Amino acid sequence: MSTSLFGKRVLLGISAGIAAYKSAHLARLLKKTGCEVRVVLTEGAQAFITPLTLQALTGEPVRTSLLDPEAEAGMGHIELAKWADVVLIAPATADLMARLAHGHADDLLTTLCLATEARCIMAPAMNQAMWRHPATLANAERLESFGWTLLGPDAGDQACGDVGPGRMLEPEDIHARLAATLASLSKPLSHVDRGRSSVARESIDNRDLAGKRVVITAGPTREALDPVRYLSNHSSGKMGYALAAACAARGARVTLVSGPVSLETPAAVERIDVVSAEEMLDAVESALPCDCFIGCAAVADYRSAEVSPQKLKKGNDDADLTLRLTRNPDIVATVAARADRPFTVGFAAETQSLEAHAADKLARKRLDMIVANDVTLAGAGFGSDDNAVTLFWPGEAATQRESLSLQSKQALAEILVDRIAARLA
């Protein structure tokens, strides 16, 4: 059982999306982990799911209206707003996000959100074009700057037949990320704390990346030779995942484009799984524009020129097999070459002439910063829990540098994010 959720009072808000039917399962999961759950449905949500279903699952009356004398006599809306440890809205429609981003209080759910000092979390759900619309993205950023945590949305097939970002995360995923988000917080932090003053904010935690969008690649890519074999490398994803966790903890909206690894998705991070370099580039481009791109993945420079549809067979003789390789796209250089380029950070994995090779990649790929690892150093680089790196960035006269000694990838990620945040400000 998740200890970060046990005993928590969760106000579950449900708005008018087709994903509302999944909220019944979410309510059940929350109850099973020991949460007290009170549900508020918007008017439109009742077209998708009934109050009776949620009442049966939570064992509590479900609220639907602000102006309901009977319900208000039981627990007034301000009392309900104070009762909650966490407000979780799933699904959160584009319309609800817009109203919350602009401080509306024209129904029970928006009023509660304005009145509560609880941690506020939402799982957006809408059509992909609606999610990609600059108005929705601006509302998402505005909500994050008020202290909201956004979980997802996921990408994939949509109920309307479209494919793309906008699907609500699955209830299990929302539940796990909610638990991880609460576990990572020493103290609930709400938009009320955040809006008061920057001094108060810093004393609670460091959210200097609130409102920033960060895209990070992590892990290896796999380049298929045939249905059972591939070219790859030893990247575990630990360095990239540590960076994603550090950026998200500081309030950034993080998309982590990950090669095949066996790591948990960090709290409040949107993760897109890919296999090959070409898939990684597509996923990165779908997540742009952003304020900062960090290319931490160990992307295969080459892929097989032909992928055999059948398993490659040994010949009867002892002859060698020659593979013809073709160049993969350079993801970090593609991002840095865009007209709307973000602050672009690359990594360099080197086995010799660290400084010369890193400086060459910094200039050739037009990066704003490069983080170079000597991957021959014992206990650092690929697969290890620790790393030691040297940062290089363009200076007025010459390349500037800073060396960071061997330490955990988490500690290193914190310092790297400090250096990046100082340049994004």
Ligand code: PMT
């Ligand atoms: O995953 P871990 O086990 O924690 O290990 C971390 C790490 C060693 C993989 C990481 O710290 C690291 O160094 N990542 C970059 C590895 C790498 O591919 O280096 P490179 O020198 O080949 O590439 C330079 C830069 O170009 C990198 O930012 C890379 O992501 C990018 N690149 C490379 C090739 C390509 N086709 N597209 C790219 O974007």
